[in-house]
Amino acid sequence: MLKFPIYLDYSATTPVDPRVAEKMIPWLTEHFGNPASRSHAYGWEAEKAVEDAREEVAALVGADSREIIWTSGATESNNLAIKGAAQFYKGKGKHIITLKTEHKAVLDTVRELERQGFEATYLDVQENGLVDLDALKAAIRPDTIVISVMMVNNEIGVVQPIAEIGELCRDKGIVFHVDAAQATGKVAIDLNTLKVDLMSFSAHKTYGPKGVGALYVRRKPRVRLEAQMHGGGHERGLRSGTLATHQIVGMGEAFRIAREEMQAENERIRMLRDRLMDGFKDMEAVYVNGDIEHRVPHNLNISFAYVEGESLIMAIKDVAVSSGSACTSASLEPSYVLRALGRNDELAHSSIRFTIGRFTTVEEIDYTIDLLRKRIGKLRELSPLWEMVQEGVDLDTVQWAAH
Amino acid sequence: MFAPTYLDWNATSPLDPAVREAMLPWLDARFGNASSRHEYGRQARAAIDEARAQVAAAVGAHATEVVFTSGGSEANNLFIKGAAACRKPGLIAVSAIEHPCVREPAKQLARAGWTLREIAVDGAGRIDATDWADVLQARPAIVSAMLANNETGVLQPIDRLAPEASGAGAWFHSDAVQALGKMPLDFRKLGVHGMTLSAHKIGGPLGAGALVLDKRVELAPLIAGGGQERGLRSGTENVAAIIGFGVACELAAARMAAEAKRLADLRGQLEVSLRDLGARIFSGDAERLPNTSFFAIEGIDGETLVGKLDRAGFACASGSACSSANPEPSHTLTAMGVAPDLARNALRVSLGRDTRADDIERFAAGLTRQVKELRQLAAIAV
Numbered sequence: 033m034l035k036f037p038i039y040l041d042y043s044a045t046t047p048v049d050p051r052v053a054e055k056m057i058p059w060l061t062e063h064f065g066n067p068a069s070r071s072h073a074y075g076w077e078a079e080k081a082v083e084d085a086r087e088e089v090a091a092l093v094g095a096d097s098r099e100i101i102w103t104s105g106a107t108e109s110n111n112l113a114i115k116g117a118a119q120f121y122k123g124k125g126k127h128i129i130t131l132k133t134e135h136k137a138v139l140d141t142v143r144e145l146e147r148q149g150f151e152a153t154y155l156d157v158q159e160n161g162l163v164d165l166d167a168l169k170a171a172i173r174p175d176t177i178v179i180s181v182m183m184v185n186n187e188i189g190v191v192q193p194i195a196e197i198g199e200l201c202r203d204k205g206i207v208f209h210v211d212a213a214q215a216t217g218k219v220a221i222d223l224n225t226l227k228v229d230l231m232s233f234s235a236h237k238t239y240g241p242k243g244v245g246a247l248y249v250r251r252k253p254r255v256r257l258e259a260q261m262h263g264g265g266h267e268r269g270l271r272s273g274t275l276a277t278h279q280i281v282g283m284g285e286a287f288r289i290a291r292e293e294m295q296a297e298n299e300r301i302r303m304l305r306d307r308l309m310d311g312f313k314d315m316e317a318v319y320v321n322g323d324i325e326h327r328v329p330h331n332l333n334i335s336f337a338y339v340e341g342e343s344l345i346m347a348i349k350d351v352a353v354s355s356g357s358a359c360t361s362a363s364l365e366p367s368y369v370l371r372a373l374g375r376n377d378e379l380a381h382s383s384i385r386f387t388i389g390r391f392t393t394v395e396e397i398d399y400t401i402d403l404l405r406k407r408i409g410k411l412r413e414l415s416p417l418w419e420m421v422q423e424g425v426d427l428d429t430v431q432w433a434a435h
Numbered sequence: 436m437f438a439p440t441y442l443d444w445n446a447t448s449p450l451d452p453a454v455r456e457a458m459l460p461w462l463d464a465r466f467g468n469a470s471s472r473h474e475y476g477r478q479a480r481a482a483i484d485e486a487r488a489q490v491a492a493a494v495g496a497h498a499t500e501v502v503f504t505s506g507g508s509e510a511n512n513l514f515i516k517g518a519a520a521c522r523k524p525g526l527i528a529v530s531a532i533e534h535p536c537v538r539e540p541a542k543q544l545a546r547a548g549w550t551l552r553e554i555a556v557d558g559a560g561r562i563d564a565t566d567w568a569d570v571l572q573a574r575p576a577i578v579s580a581m582l583a584n585n586e587t588g589v590l591q592p593i594d595r596l597a598p599e600a601s602g603a604g605a606w607f608h609s610d611a612v613q614a615l616g617k618m619p620l621d622f623r624k625l626g627v628h629g630m631t632l633s634a635h636k637i638g639g640p641l642g643a644g645a646l647v648l649d650k651r652v653e654l655a656p657l658i659a660g661g662g663q664e665r666g667l668r669s670g671t672e673n674v675a676a677i678i679g680f681g682v683a684c685e686l687a688a689a690r691m692a693a694e695a696k697r698l699a700d701l702r703g704q705l706e707v708s709l710r711d712l713g714a715r716i717f718s719g720d721a722e723r724l725p726n727t728s729f730f731a732i733e734g735i736d737g738e739t740l741v742g743k744l745d746r747a748g749f750a751c752a753s754g755s756a757c758s759s760a761n762p763e764p765s766h767t768l769t770a771m772g773v774a775p776d777l778a779r780n781a782l783r784v785s786l787g788r789d790t791r792a793d794d795i796e797r798f799a800a801g802l803t804r805q806v807k808e809l810r811q812l813a814a815i816a817v
Contacts, residue, residue, distance in 0.1 A: 037474050044476070045468035045671065053462045060455050060640065062438070066447035071741040072750030073439060075446075104505035104642070107660040107670035137660030137669060144659050236671060241462060243505065243642045243673025260657065262543055263508040263536025272536055273508035274447065274635065276642030276676070345472075352473035 037352040038396045042237075042330060042389030043186050043214060044354060048282065049239035049390065055285040056241065059278035067275045068266060078277045085284025089233065092287040093212075094222035095248050101267045102280055105245040106213035107137040108260075109232035110180075112247055112271065113209045114141045116257030117178050117230060118150055121207060125175030128152045131163055131182070131192075132372040138180050138211055159374050160323035161190040169200065178207045183215035183231075187369040187385055188322030189331025191219055198227030207255060213237055213245070217290030218298065218328040223248060229255040235279070239390060240286030244279035247271075297390060302329030304388050304397050309334075311401030315408070317421070321370055321383060335375065335383040338418040339411045344384060347407040351400050354385050440794050442751040444636075444787030445585050445613060445727060450679070451638035451788070457682040458640065461675035469672045470661065479674045486681025490632065490645055493684035494611075495621035502646045502667045503677055507612040507633035508536035509657065510646035511579075513668065514608045514629040515540040517654030518577050522606075524548035525576035530591070531556050531770035537579050537610055538766075544577075553770075554580065559721035560589035560771050562596065571603040578605045582614040582630075586754055586767045586783055587718035588727030590618070597626040606652055612636055612644075616687030617695060617724045628652045632684075634676065638788060639683030643676035690788075698786050699725035701795050705784065706730075708799035712806055715777065717768065726787060731773075731780035735809050740782055743805045749798050752783045 039047075048056075059081065067082045069075025083097070090097040103109045118128060130142050132154045142152045153171045158164050163181060172179075179201055181192050194210055201208035208227065213234040215221060223231065231248040235241055249255055249270070263272030309332055312318050317337035336344065341355040355367070366380035375383075386400070412418040417427060441449070461482070467475025469483050484498070491498040504510045515537065519527070529541045531553040545551040552573070555566040562580060570578070578600040580591050593609050600607040608629040614620055616637035622630055629652065634643040648654065648667070660669030705728055706716055714730040731737065737753040744751060754765045764778035784798070 039475060041468075041471060041473065041475070044471045045466060047464075047466040048462045050463075053459075056462065057459075060450050060458070062449075064447060064449040066443075066635075066641075069443060069446050069750075069752065071738075071752050072443065072745045074441065074443070074750055104509070104673070105670045108505070108658050110660070111658045135660070136662070140659035140662075140669070234671075236468075241673075241675065242468075242671055243676050261509055261512045261536075262539035263512070263534070265535070265539075272512075272539065273506050274641060276506075276635075276640070278640065279642050279673075279676075349474075352467075352471070352475055354471060354473070 034395055034399055036350050038350060038400060039352045040386045040388060040392065040396070040400060041352050041354050043189075043385065043387035045236050045242065046239045046389055047391060048241055049286060049289060051289060052240055052282045052285045056278045056282040059281050063277070065277070067277055068264065081277055082275055082280050085280045088284035088288040089246050092216060092221070092291045093231065093233075093248065094224040096251060099248050099251050101247045101249055101270050102275055103245045103247055103271055104243055105236070106211065106232045106234035109245045109247040110135070110137040110211055111141050112257065112260050113230040113232060114138065114178060114180055115145060115260055116270075117207045117209065117255065118145050119258040120256045121177045122150070125177040126150045127173050127176040128178045128180070129155060129168065129171050129176060130180040131155050131157055133157050133161060133185055133369045134180065134182050135186055135211055135213070138182070142180070157372055160326075161185060161188050161321070161373055162323055162326060163192055163197070165193065165196055165200070168197065172204060172206070176204070176206050178209060180209040180211065182211040183221070184212070184218060184328050185322065185369065186214050187367055188333045188373070189214075189328045189387075190322045191326045191328060194228065195226055201229075202227040214328070216287065217294045218330055223250070235283035235286055238286050238290050241279050241282040244276060244283045246283070298329050301388050301392070304392055304394065305329050305332050307394070308332055308386060308388070308397050308401060311397070312404070315405070319379065321373060321375065330388050332386040332388075333383060334386070335370075335379040336408050337379060337382055338415045338421065339382050339408055341382050341384060343411060344382070344407065347411060348403055350403060355383055439745065439748045439750045440798065442749055442784045442786065442790070442794070442798060444790075445783065445785035446752060447635050447641065448638050448787050449789065450640060451683060451686060453686060454639055454679045454683045458675045458679040461678050469674060470663065479672070483672055483674060483677050486677045489681035489685045491647075493620070493688040494615070494630070494632065494647060495623050496647045500622070500647050500650065502648055502664045503672065504644045504646060504668055505642060505673070506635070506644040507610065507631050510631040510644045511536045511610055512540045513646050513654065513657045514631065514648070515577065515579060516543065516657060517667075518606050518608070518629075518652065519544050519547070519549060520655035521653045522576045526550045526552060526573055527577040528552045528554050528570045528575040529578070530554045530562055530580040532560055532584050532767040533579065533581055534585055534610060534612070537581070541579070556770050558771055560584060560587050560718045560767065561721055562591055567596070571599060574603055575600070575605045577608070579608040579610065581610040582620075583611070583617070583724045584718075584767060585613045586765055587729045588613070588724035589718035590614075590722045590724070593625050593627060601626065601628070613724060615684075616691060617726055619691070622647050634680035634683055637683050637687045640676045640679040642673055643680040645680070694788070695725045698790070701786055701790060701792060702726065702728055704792065705795050705799060708803065712803060717771065717773070717781070726785055728784045730782060731777050732806060733777070733780070734813055735780055735806055737780045737782050739809065740805060743809070744801065747801045747805065749801055753781060754783060
């Protein structure tokens with residue numbers, strides 16, 4: 033039995049895995065202590081649960097648990113990492129490099145730093161969505177202090193060459209931050225080998241709860257940050273505020289499951305994604321956005337030319353997908369990520385992001401293919417542009433009347 | 436499981452069962468990202484809007500004035516740093532008994548060209564009238580004074596202080612984390628520009644709080660990104676916790692009048708025993724929260740007593756949870772002029788929804804026994 037709407041928006045958020053929810057619930061009932069309470073057992077047991085979860089998060093990414101700082105989510109982690117490092121190392125320089133295709137939480141943070149007097153380079157990416165390492169090298173200045181590059185893009189799922197960028201940054205003594213919100217459980221992360229200084233994580237993209245994330249802060253060689261939230265001095269002074277035990281426990285369990293199951297799960301998800309992609313391959317004027325090799329298996333971002341994305345989403349109400357990231361879905365602007373790949377507005381506007389996850393079934397994929405094919409056929413029938421293309425008109429040569 | 440009697444409700448409170456029930460669907464089938472435009476997302480958005488209205492109603496604010504945060508600490512940081520970023524560096528004045536999540540952001544401003552001034556309190560922990568007048572003379576740009584203190588429970592006359600500070604050109608903020616649910620709160624009547632709330636002190640979940648913000652005040656966000664919460668607080672909304680916060684506010688508002696009286700009676704019962712033991716009750720003669728008793732007994736070290744009480748099955752605290760790793764005497768008591776020796780003896784008992792008369796009886800008996808034992812030991816040592 034299919035359950036509607038079919039959820040294919042796992043990069044916006046994931047359901048909480050039932051095993052995660054089960055582990056959280058005791059911390060919503062009898063174990064309610066404040067982990068900072070040192071004077072009674074309610075506090076101690078909460079503190080122990082928080083530390084166990086910290087071990088699980090560290091284990092997924094090859095870190096030491098002392099390198100994991102709890103936050104309210106990846107957005108806060110990105111803010112803390114980039115502002116914290118820029119402000120701490122501002123004596124060394126004032127230049128920051130990031131990509132045009134980063135998440136808003138990184139781009140807006142860097143823009144905020146520009147207002148504070150820092151300078152920033154927003155690098156173009158290649159047509160396949162990947163950073164050009166030579167361009168990155170060329171962008172580095174003597175006063176570059178922070179480089180922030182996401183591991184997995186939220187819209188097109190491409191995986192950036194983090195290892196290579198890490199080598200480059202370490203060579204030059206530049207703090208390297210990686211937003212890995214979309215990467216955990218999807219690609220292997222080993223911070224023992226990756227020369228990454230700061231890495232942001234989110235629970236709710238990996239079947240954990242919303243409202244919790246973490247920031248990895250390397251100890252060797254040590255990276256320093258200016259705290260952004262001050263108070264009781266929790267999290268070694270880097271992030272004050274009472275820890276939300278149940279959420280932290282949930283993130284720990286979610287990351288434990290990811291560590292144990294990601295390999296098998298990713299094979300299954302890749303099979304589903306390829307099945308979905310195959311379902312559209314004989315259609316005309318369909319374009320996959322972003323590199324298909326260097327990409328997580330969960331993501332398929334496709335432009336169906338001559339079909340307006342928003343109309344398509346309306347026409348396939350049985351399937352929950354997005355035309356870009358959730359964070360920008362309130363705006364009708366075409367995706368800035370697709371624009372950065374060099375896609376024109378029309379193609380960017382006709383894109384759909386399918387993101388597949390733990391609970392997606394073959395039946396759901398087949399239903400989606402069938403529905404999409406029918407609806408796209410209908411919408412194209414209604415499209416005068418499509419008619420012209422069918423008649424052999426090259427739209428690029430058409431002189432449009434102004435009105 | 437052996438469950439100690441919980442008498443530390445100002446540190447955190449157990450989740451109300453009705454709040455838990457309201458939250459669970461949001462950890463299950465209703466998992467959407469509130470920014471998504473499909474059904475899963477719209478469902479989450481509608482529920483957040485409802486929670487926003489519930490929180491607003493509990494404090495006499497308009498729903499659009501509620502900015503959800505990850506908790507009270509973040510809300511305090513947001514107001515103080517966010518306001519400072521929009522004003523020319525000047526004077527920031529905070530009361531001498533603020534929680535660290537007000538004091539520390541204020542200290543950060545002092546590093547960024549601001550002048551920080553602490554507002555003195557009297558022996559009962561109330562803002563000192565002479566010093567207050569002096570502060571107003573100095574034309575502060577930002578003032579923050581908590582409605583109810585987390586340790587003593589002492590109340591400040593915010594409805595009088597806020598208009599005076601505004602009149603002097605300041606933006607006035609009040610940390611109302613401990614006041615919410617324990618006394619009537621009316622954002623409009625208080626006349627504050629910003630007010631901080633937290634869910635987990637009122638039977639709501641950890642991980643949710645709010646800044647109630649007068650729209651005439653311009654704030655720079657602390658966390659940039661997707662532009663959630665009118666751009667004041669980016670980050671995917673913690674839907675389950677926000678729903679829980681909304682329900683907890685509604686329950687707290689509905690129960691408050693009866694509950695405040697019940698807790699005040701229980702505390703009265705407790706304090707009879709405390710006085711019999713010769714305890715000094717801090718802020719005992721001032722207006723206080725009905726659930727809080729902060730006291731010290733001559734010659735009995737607070738940490739030692741808390742440890743003994745814990746082993747006897749009573750969970751209480753020697754001060755605020757946030758500073759419980761800190762051996763320094765309470766800064767609240769220091770500001771009240773309490774001698775360090777007595778301040779080190781302090782013990783906080785805070786009552787809540789589940790506290791019953793027999794809990795207080797057993798606690799009073801347990802406390803009396805522990806104090807006698809410690810006094811006997813002290814006598815032997817002499």
